[in-house]
Amino acid sequence: MLNSIDTAAVIRDGGAVGRYPDQIHDAVGWWLGACMVVTTQISRLAVAHDGHPVSVRFAHKLCQGAINAQHYACNVRYLGDQPEPELLALATGPLEASAAWISTSPAADRDTVQIRLYAKDGKLLDETTGLAGIRDLIDRDRVPIPVNSRAKGTIEGWPSEATTEARP
Structure with missing residues (x-):
């Protein structure tokens, strides 16, 4: 694996959290x-962030990873800069999707990035609902890739046209 991370330290608390760029880097989003x-x-994922430039980079990488996950052809709804409660209201309501919210806490020496992953019911992922499996795939360098171009998912803005290339 290129540029590995300490998964036990970073993948926790419902997603991932760490100092950028030493503990956590852009590829972690993917x-x-x-x-x-x-x-x-999952077949649907809603993604939003707090508007910080580092959060935007992580959100774009996360969207790209989600649409390139083996044969799942996940539909990602990219909501851009949205408060976390708004993301969850849309995800558990009209979008009927799992969700990911990315935030960055600026600091003098290193920013801290937090990526929160939610199941379709709006609850944070935990060790029994996916977090342990995600950590295991990354630990074993088994990050999934698409099996073919027809298996690639799509990214759509909210509420705009579908695209796989123009958004994130």
Whole structure:
């Protein structure tokens, strides 16, 4: 694995959290998106962030990972800069989707990035609902990739047209 992480320290508390870029880096977003789709076998994912530039990078990577997860062809709804409660209201309501929310806490020496992963019912993933499986895939360097181009998912804005290339 290129640029590995300490998964036990980073993948916890309902997702991933760590100092950027030493504990957590952009690829972790891609890994989490792909591994979440495969581990929880989801077909829809809503993604939002707090607007911080680092959060935006992680959100884009997470979206790309989610649409490139083996044969699942996940539909990602990219909501952009949205408060976490709004994301959850949309995900558990009209979108009927699992969710991921990315935030960054700026600090003088290193920013801290937090990625929170939610099941379709709006509850944070825990060790029994997918987090342990995600950590295991990353630990074993088994981050999923698409099996073919027809298996690739899509990214849609909210509420705009579907695309796999223009968004994140």
